[in-house]
Amino acid sequence: MKITIISVGKLKEKYLKQGIAEYMKRLSAYAKVDIVEVADEKAPENMSEAEMEEVKRKEGERILSHVQQDTYVITLEINGKMISSEQLADKMDQLATYGKSKIAFLIGGSLGISEAVQKRSDYALSFSKMTFPHQLMRLVLLEQVYRGFRIIRGEPYHK
Ligand SMILES: C[S@@+](CC[C@H](N)C(=O)[O-])C[C@H]1O[C@@H](n2cnc3c(N)ncnc32)[C@H](O)[C@@H]1O
Numbered sequence: 001m002k003i004t005i006i007s008v009g010k011l012k013e014k015y016l017k018q019g020i021a022e023y024m025k026r027l028s029a030y031a032k033v034d035i036v037e038v039a040d041e042k043a044p045e046n047m048s049e050a051e052m053e054e055v056k057r058k059e060g061e062r063i064l065s066h067v068q069q070d071t072y073v074i075t076l077e078i079n080g081k082m083i084s085s086e087q088l089a090d091k092m093d094q095l096a097t098y099g100k101s102k103i104a105f106l107i108g109g110s111l112g113i114s115e116a117v118q119k120r121s122d123y124a125l126s127f128s129k130m131t132f133p134h135q136l137m138r139l140v141l142l143e144q145v146y147r148g149f150r151i152i153r154g155e156p157y158h159k
Helices: 014-027 049-064 085-097 115-120 134-152
Strands: 002-008 032-038 072-082 102-107 123-126
Touching (some): 014 032, 102 134
Parallel strands (some): 002 102, 072 123
16 A cells, blocks of 8 residues: 655654654555655735635645545545544555555645645545644654554554
């Protein structure tokens, strides 16, 4: 399975970099995982609705330029579907079984994802109704994908 995580903005925090490096190492036993960072747009506090949409549109274009046609796209969205770790594992397993071996997880920028990205999405996944910073979302997602592979393989993991 080939997994690509496409995320807006550069990761700066050392503690997140360390956590992500750890899960990337662990995941290498199960899948080819790549992280693609696309540039973020400046988003000052006092922007109009139209300006905010424009920021999302530009970031969205950059995200989509890395998505291939045969890729199954899972967008991370606060208002997406909330599922258990076992259900995510099952979804990954089903995709692999039915020949969808390329999965891209898309994480939006500080204003979220554009309409075009939402349209390209095959599945909108929510990690709760709470808002997380996109950089932290990357780490949480990697942990859940790793957990998913452990569940698929029936390997022991913390409950
Ligand atoms: C700071 S959040 C954007 C907040 C923005 N107001 C929105 O409604 O999308 C940045 C990105 O992190 C991801 N994210 C944050 N919290 C999330 C959650 N609870 N579930 C799924 N994705 C989340 C989404 O991809 C989001 O686009």
